[in-house]
Amino acid sequence: MSMEKIKVEQLKKEKSADRRDASKYATGFSDNLQPLEALDLGKINNFDELAKAMSKTSFGGRSLGEAADVLYEMASDKDCFVVGTFAGAMTVAKMGLLICDMIDRGMLNAIVSTGALMTHGFVESIGMRHFKHNPKMDDVKLYEKGYNRVYDTLELEKNLDDTEEIVTKVLDKIDKNEVLCSYEFTSFLGKYLSENADGRAILKSAYSKKVPVYIPAFTDSELGLDLGIYMKKQAIKVEKPFQFNPFLDLEHYTEQIKNAKKVGIFTIGGGVPRNWAQQVAPYLDIIDKRIGHGGGYKRFNYGVRICPEPAHWGGLSGATYSESVSWGKFVPESEGGRFAEVIADATIAWPIILKAVIERMEKK
Numbered sequence: 001m002s003m004e005k006i007k008v009e010q011l012k013k014e015k016s017a018d019r020r021d022a023s024k025y026a027t028g029f030s031d032n033l034q035p036l037e038a039l040d041l042g043k044i045n046n047f048d049e050l051a052k053a054m055s056k057t058s059f060g061g062r063s064l065g066e067a068a069d070v071l072y073e074m075a076s077d078k079d080c081f082v083v084g085t086f087a088g089a090m091t092v093a094k095m096g097l098l099i100c101d102m103i104d105r106g107m108l109n110a111i112v113s114t115g116a117l118m119t120h121g122f123v124e125s126i127g128m129r130h131f132k133h134n135p136k137m138d139d140v141k142l143y144e145k146g147y148n149r150v151y152d153t154l155e156l157e158k159n160l161d162d163t164e165e166i167v168t169k170v171l172d173k174i175d176k177n178e179v180l181c182s183y184e185f186t187s188f189l190g191k192y193l194s195e196n197a198d199g200r201a202i203l204k205s206a207y208s209k210k211v212p213v214y215i216p217a218f219t220d221s222e223l224g225l226d227l228g229i230y231m232k233k234q235a236i237k238v239e240k241p242f243q244f245n246p247f248l249d250l251e252h253y254t255e256q257i258k259n260a261k262k263v264g265i266f267t268i269g270g271g272v273p274r275n276w277a278q279q280v281a282p283y284l285d286i287i288d289k290r291i292g293h294g295g296g297y298k299r300f301n302y303g304v305r306i307c308p309e310p311a312h313w314g315g316l317s318g319a320t321y322s323e324s325v326s327w328g329k330f331v332p333e334s335e336g337g338r339f340a341e342v343i344a345d346a347t348i349a350w351p352i353i354l355k356a357v358i359e360r361m362e363k364k
Contacts, residue, residue: 048363051356060342064349067304067340068356074264074302074338075107075357076364081260082302084108085277087269087317091121092130092150093347095268096202098354103205105358108266110256111206111213112273115221118186118203118213119163120155122223125193125201126166128159160222166192167226176240181248182215185227212256214249216276254280257298264302268346270309270317281329300330303339306346306353 028035037056044050048068055065074080084102099121102108124130131147131154142149146157170192178184190207197204206213218224231241257263257280267274278300287295309318321339324330331337342349 046359047352047355048357048359051353060344063340063342064344064353067306067342067349068353068360070302070338070340071107071266071304071353072357072360074266074304075105075361077262077264077302079261080264080302081109081256081262082107082264082266083110083112083257083277085112085265085267085269085273086117087114087271087273088346089117089120089150089153090268090346091117091124091202092153092155094130095347095350096121096124097200098350099202100200100205101354101358102266103202103209103211105361106209107357108211110253111202111211112253112277113213113215114271114273115182115215115218115223118215119160119222121202122189122193123155123159123163125197125199125204126163127197127199128156128162130155163222164226164229167223168230171227171230171242174242176234176242179243179245179248180227181245181252182218183212183249183252185218185223186213186215189223212252214253214276216246216249217272218244218246220272250283253277254283257281258284258296260298262301263298265300265304267303267305267307268350269307270305270315270319274305275316278324278327278329282327285328299328299337300324301337303330303337304342304353305340306342306344306349308343308345310343 034056036058037053039053039057039061044053051065051068053065054061055069056062057065074082084099086099090096090099099108099111103111120130133149133152133154137145137147139149142154148155148157148160167189170188174180174188186203187207190201190203190213193201193204194207203213205211215221215223219228227242227244234241265274265277281299284295284298288297289295303321305321307317309315311318311320311323320341321330321337325332325337330339333339342353
């Protein structure tokens with residue numbers, strides 16, 4: 001046999017040896033993998049069925065379906081204290097009643113929010129309107145007319161002026177010796193709405209259900225500026241100004257988390273509300289480590305996050321729950337933690353997820 005033929009035969013043997021034995025291929029089922037299913041709209045009659053079917057698909061659809069599963073489990077766990085954190089212009093985007101639904105149905109036990117979101121929600125709750133932006137009107141013209149643009153939606157400057165008048169009425173009735181914090185301030189506003197507003201409102205629902213609403217970056221909002229203006233007017237009148245202590249918020253929130261059997265978090269967006277709500281875990285931990293008592297080892301057992309921001313930008317809004325495990329904020333999935341993250345516009349994903357979970361809860 002020639003050397004050339006010998007080389008050919010040798011290559012054939014090597015390739016044959018490298019080829020995998022098809023009879024030994026895994027089947028998926030052999031490794032207990034979950035099979036996927038085609039989305040058949042003809043078999044879907046409601047949002048709950050849609051979410052369940054989407055959980056068996058791929059990509060963003062699967063994450064949406066899995067988020068509905070985790071939210072349902074978290075809301076159904078009677079031992080779980082659930083914190084809702086809300087950032088972005090969700091009330092300008094007309095998502096405020098979704099928060100009302102979650103409060104009214106007992107799905108949230110505390111809320112952490114931006115002040116802007118609560119301001120715009122308050123505007124809506126007292127009967128004022130937001131408007132669709134007309135792209136033919138440029139931002140200079142909008143300013144001249146008193147229209148404040150939030151992407152494709154307008155908040156009227158008159159709305160904010162009228163809100164300040166109501167805030168003044170509320171503050172006039174509060175004892176000037178009161179040391180204010182954000183959850184007490186929002187409770188006063190909720191009481192006003194309960195007594196004077198007919199429609200549904202976030203702070204009205206929160207007041208009715210005794211759900212505290214914290215605004216960690218309180219001065220970064222129109223409501224914070226309204227309080228600032230009020231205090232300046234007090235100073236001009238040589239009256240005793242209000243004292244505002246944000247640490248009252250921190251300690252009140254920390255005590256509730258400390259006393260809960262389990263804790264869960266539902267997050268829209270990210271930002272300060274998410275970080276402030278989550279940092280309670282390391283806060284309790286370092287209280288014990290640095291003081292020796294009064295703290296504890298408390299981590300979030302559940303988490304659902306809806307936010308379009310990816311992790312690679314490095315901000316907390318896009319940080320994964322896995323990253324938060326490294327900070328001691330979350331129970332890892334290997335120890336029973338249940339988490340879902342939907343990288344999407346909340347105005348699209350949130351209504352579908354929430355409607356599915358509400359339908360599922362009503363079937364119980």
